[in-house]
Amino acid sequence: MxxxxxxxxxxxxxxxxxxxxxxxxxxxxxxxxxxxxxxxxxxxxxxxxxxxxxxxSHFDVSATFLPVHLVNEVSLGQIPAAGRAPAPIKIPLLNGRRVKVPADIERKMLSSLIACLEST
The missing domain is CATH 1.10.10 (Arc Repressor Mutant, subunit A)
Known part of the structure; x- marks a missing residue:
């Protein structure tokens, strides 16, 4: 049946x-x-x-997390000499995209940006 x-x-x-x-x-x-x-x-x-x-396709089951230590914001006196800006940071997101941000971006703005990009 x-x-x-x-x-x-x-x-x-x-x-x-x-x-x-x-x-x-x-x-x-x-x-x-x-x-x-x-x-x-x-x-x-x-x-x-x-x-x-x-x-x-970007999701890896065997992925591991590394410890991250947040530091206070860098003051203007700690910017590298010779007027060079710090190298940009490339951050891979969970949805497979990557975002490239300046190294001196504020933590609050960065977290908002990442949350926005991962939700779309």
């Missing part, structure tokens, strides 16, 4: 955790496995797996 599912209300958008997405991607990346078969088993379209691949 075939299985039948009756949806009586408005179907809502499903939310998947990063762990579930990564597990699905790992299953789809196995040799000999077709994306369509994995998608059908999870009851969504193959395009969803392709989208997750694109958006989660």
């Amino acid at each position: 075939a299985r039948m599912e009756i949806i009586s209300g408005v179907e809502r958008r499903r939310r998947w955790s990063k762990e579930a997405k990564l597990a699905t991607l790992a299953e789809a990346d196995q040799s000999g496995v077709r994306i369509g078969d994995v998608a059908r088993a999870m009851t969504f379209y193959p395009a969803q797996i392709r989208l997750w691949r694109k958006t989660l």
Whole structure:
């Protein structure tokens, strides 16, 4: 007997955790496995797996965090000699983008900028 599912209300958008997405991607990346078969088993379209691949390609499960020590703002007397400005800082964001900011940017402005860029 075939299985039948009756949806009586408005179907809502499903939310998947990063762990579930990564597990699905790992299953789809196995040799000999077709994306369509994995998608059908999870009851969504193959395009969803392709989208997750694109958006989660920067996400590394084995990533580790390094300790960070915040220091007080640098005073004008501590700027390097010869009138050179400090080298800009490149910061990789969680959504795969990178932002390049001056080394003397204020912490409050930097945190607002990063929050804004990661939300889009």
